[in-house]
Amino acid sequence: MSIFNATNIECKDYTIYFDQWDQLSRSINEDNYSKTICIVDDNTQNHCLPILEQKLNQQLNVIIIKSGEKYKTIDTCTKIWKEMMLLGADRHSLVITLGGGVVGDMGGFCAATYMRGISFIHVPTTLLSQVDSSVGGKLGVDLNGYKNMIGLILNPNAVYIFPEFIKSLPNRELFSGFGEMIKHALISDKNLWSQINAINPLTHADWKEDIYKSVYVKYKITEEDPLELSIRKKLNFGHTVGHAIESENLKNEFPLLHGEAIAIGIICESHISYQKELLSLEALEEITQMILDLYDRHPESILDINNIISNTKHDKKNKGGITRCTLLNDIGSAVIDQKITENEIKLSLQYYKNV
Numbered sequence: 344m345s346i347f348n349a350t351n352i353e354c355k356d357y358t359i360y361f362d363q364w365d366q367l368s369r370s371i372n373e374d375n376y377s378k379t380i381c382i383v384d385d386n387t388q389n390h391c392l393p394i395l396e397q398k399l400n401q402q403l404n405v406i407i408i409k410s411g412e413k414y415k416t417i418d419t420c421t422k423i424w425k426e427m428m429l430l431g432a433d434r435h436s437l438v439i440t441l442g443g444g445v446v447g448d449m450g451g452f453c454a455a456t457y458m459r460g461i462s463f464i465h466v467p468t469t470l471l472s473q474v475d476s477s478v479g480g481k482l483g484v485d486l487n488g489y490k491n492m493i494g495l496i497l498n499p500n501a502v503y504i505f506p507e508f509i510k511s512l513p514n515r516e517l518f519s520g521f522g523e524m525i526k527h528a529l530i531s532d533k534n535l536w537s538q539i540n541a542i543n544p545l546t547h548a549d550w551k552e553d554i555y556k557s558v559y560v561k562y563k564i565t566e567e568d569p570l571e572l573s574i575r576k577k578l579n580f581g582h583t584v585g586h587a588i589e590s591e592n593l594k595n596e597f598p599l600l601h602g603e604a605i606a607i608g609i610i611c612e613s614h615i616s617y618q619k620e621l622l623s624l625e626a627l628e629e630i631t632q633m634i635l636d637l638y639d640r641h642p643e644s645i646l647d648i649n650n651i652i653s654n655t656k657h658d659k660k661n662k663g664g665i666t667r668c669t670l671l672n673d674i675g676s677a678v679i680d681q682k683i684t685e686n687e688i689k690l691s692l693q694y695y696k697n698v
């Protein structure tokens with residue numbers, strides 16, 4: 344066990360707490376909320392809600408949604424809003440999102456829009472949501488199979504990270520979250536990349552320090568540019584092609600997970616960086632090898648290259664119909680607003696398929 348002691352991260356308008364059950368309990372019980380409502384999905388209802396209720400020593404009002412990206416829709420929001428009304432939520436109520444990025448993005452969106460906005464806190468329970476989605480205020484849902492088309496940027500009242508929650512995560516979900524940790528290292532810090540490179544998620548026992556360092560990358564960037572006008576775009580590395588692949592795969596019976604699609608997106612966008620002579624062949628091969636060593640190959644996920652290219656046209660980073668992307672100019676360094684062509688995307692997808 345490491346003796347790493349994570350201090351809380353004080354953002355401008357909220358705090359990210361690490362392992363602070365007492366603080367969470369005080370906040371719920373002493374902040375005079377008229378009602379506390381916890382949004383869970385069917386997995387976090389089983390694995391995480393009992394832990395939360397036991398630690399808080401109280402039963403919560405609970406809204407349960409079905410798990411999975413395909414339920415991250417406005418229809419599920421309508422169900423949540425109606426249940427909030429039935430439970431008597433008013434403008435002084437508190438919503439706790441207890442779950443991964445889907446529960447956090449959608450539950451936060453519901454709270455942020457219910458009665459023009461009520462208080463909410465995130466208690467992220469997946470590796471992905473702990474290192475990434477719970478921080479930075481992006482909330483929302485998918486539309487017509489396109490990712491995060493409806494939403495807003497609004498910070499929660501607080502984020503409470505308890506690394507113990509990830510113990511019950513299935514391996515695929517662990518790897519999915521690890522994809523975002525790889526991204527955080529690649530866009531920000533060569534040393535962090537070396538540390539991440541040394542982790543085998545299957546045998547890694549103590550995640551606390553790694554989660555803290557990864558959250559710190561996200562915190563620094565989102566604090567400097569909360570509205571994604573400049574450097575926050577660095578966090579989109581791997582996501583232009585990654586989201587396009589994820590959207591294409593949502594049609595399948597067993598779709599890729601978000602972080603799995605992003606891992607492929609990282610390889611493809613590293614290849615585009617190489618095509619543009621921003622990144623060396625050596626760095627491209629190092630990144631590709633690291634990801635292929637850890638992740639199952641999914642060449643079937645890019646059967647229809649034209650559809651994937653077409654999906655990139657719906658990317659929110661585009662401007663005036665031109666696809667824009669964040670690329671790497673070294674391991675640990677990203678450049679934003681790079682125009683990329685259909686042919687560059689095509690070549691990168693072929694590279695992933697054939698490598």
Ligand SMILES: NC(=O)c1ccc[n+]([C@@H]2O[C@H](COP(=O)([O-])OP(=O)(O)OC[C@H]3O[C@@H](n4cnc5c(N)ncnc54)[C@H](O)[C@@H]3O)[C@@H](O)[C@H]2O)c1
Nearest residue numbers: 386390410443444445446468469471476481508511512601
């Ligand atoms: N807001 C942002 O800045 C941001 C950033 C990155 C990703 N995202 C979004 O996050 C979503 C992906 O998040 P995710 O990977 O957490 O997905 P998820 O919320 O679907 O969770 C993954 C799976 O793990 C289960 N689960 C959650 N916690 C568990 C636990 N402790 N034990 C066992 N099972 C558990 C869930 O029920 C689900 O089946 C995507 O919708 C993506 O767009 C948002």
